[in-house]
Amino acid sequence: KDMPVYHPDVRAFEVKDADGKHLAVFYTDYFPRAGKRAGAWMYNFREAYVQDGKEVRPIVYNVANFTKPTADTPSLLTIDEVQTLFHEFGHALHGMLTRCHYPSVSGTSVARDFVELPSQINEHWATHPEVLKLYAKHYQTGEVIPDSLIAKMEAASKFNQGFATTEFLAAAILDMRWHEIDEVEEYDVRQFEKEVAQSVGLIDEITYRYRSTYFSHIFTNDYCAGYYSYIWAEVLDADAFDAFKEHGIFDPATAKAFRENILEKGGSEDPMKLYRQFRGAEPNPDALLRNRGLK
Ligand SMILES: [Zn+2]
Structure with a gap:
């Protein structure tokens, strides 16, 4: 309670391991205010590293713009906000x-197509019935979320996934095709987009979710040819969460394996090597297809 914070809405926590050893300091800054950037994100005030044989532990924060409590209601989060909270906490x-x-390789300093695994896997807990029953309670009556509502949420999560998946993949493939070009020529952008669409059999009813001439992920940031990383991370998180479903979503041994092989290693080793050490195999895309209701 006596840790200094930069705004009254900010809360600070000392995070300790099961044996009581200090692990990190964690700040949450969850509510909007004038001048604050929109959105939600995680970052470090200090990275973790070892210096002169001594471990320096990290200082980490989550920022969001969630529904603020009022005088007579607590902060009532929408399910999207809950998923964002779990995502950023991952x-x-x-x-x-x-x-x-x-x-330089600690924490979230990993390959772009690996960085969303710890965050997206955490979203699976957010909406798992066992977890929902722990926190999704009516704020006035205390009634636990009914199974019928959980079933509706589950059904709604599968809506239109055929369209969404195809639309995303078309965009990711177009991105890669641009980056496969190794000769400098005059390109007709619209024609190029059309040829790629035809080469993957994209039906006329589905168009790209962006156009090449303005979509910044294609040529700027450090995304270049990396737009696929969102769905690849989903292949990883869906398959990794299957390991928890197989052994129980609170199984300590599975959690320990995930912690030691994924969460502790940062970018210090090849992501697929780390994944195999955790899962005993490379990820199987079936889990993603099942989650999207496509299998
Ligand atoms: Zn993220």
Whole structure:
């Protein structure tokens, strides 16, 4: 309670391991205010690293713009906000549990197509019936969320996934095709987009979710040819969460394996090597297809 914070809405926590050893300091800054950037994100005030044989532990924060409590109601989060909270907390765990020598590879400093695994897997807990029953209670009556509502949420999550998946993949493939070009020529952008669409059999009813001439992910940021990473991370998180479903979503041994092989390692090793160490195999895309109701 006496840790300094930069705004009264900010809360600070000392995070300790099961044996009481200090792991990290974690700040939450969850509510909107004048001048605050929109959206939600995780970052570090200090990375984790080892210096002169001594472990320096990280200082991590989550920022969001959730529904603020009022005088007579607590902060009532929409399900999207809950998923955002779990998502960013997954990044925070990646940052807080890391054990790496160099700050440049510690925590979330991993390959772009691997960084969303710890965050997206956490979203599976957010809406799992066992977890919903722990926190999704009516704020006035205390009534636990009914099974009928959970079933509706589950059904709604499968809506239009055929369209969404195809639309996303078309965009990811177009992105890669641009980056496969190795000769400098005059390109007719519209024609190129059309040829790629035809080559993958995209039906006329589905168009790209962006156009090449303005979509910044294609040529700027550090995304180049990396738009696929969102769905690849979903292949990983769906398959990884299957490991928890197989052994129980609160199974300590599975959690320990995930922590030691994924969350502690940062970018210090090849992501697929880390994944195989956790799962015993490469990810199987079936889990993603099942989650989207496509299998
Ligand atoms: Zn994320």
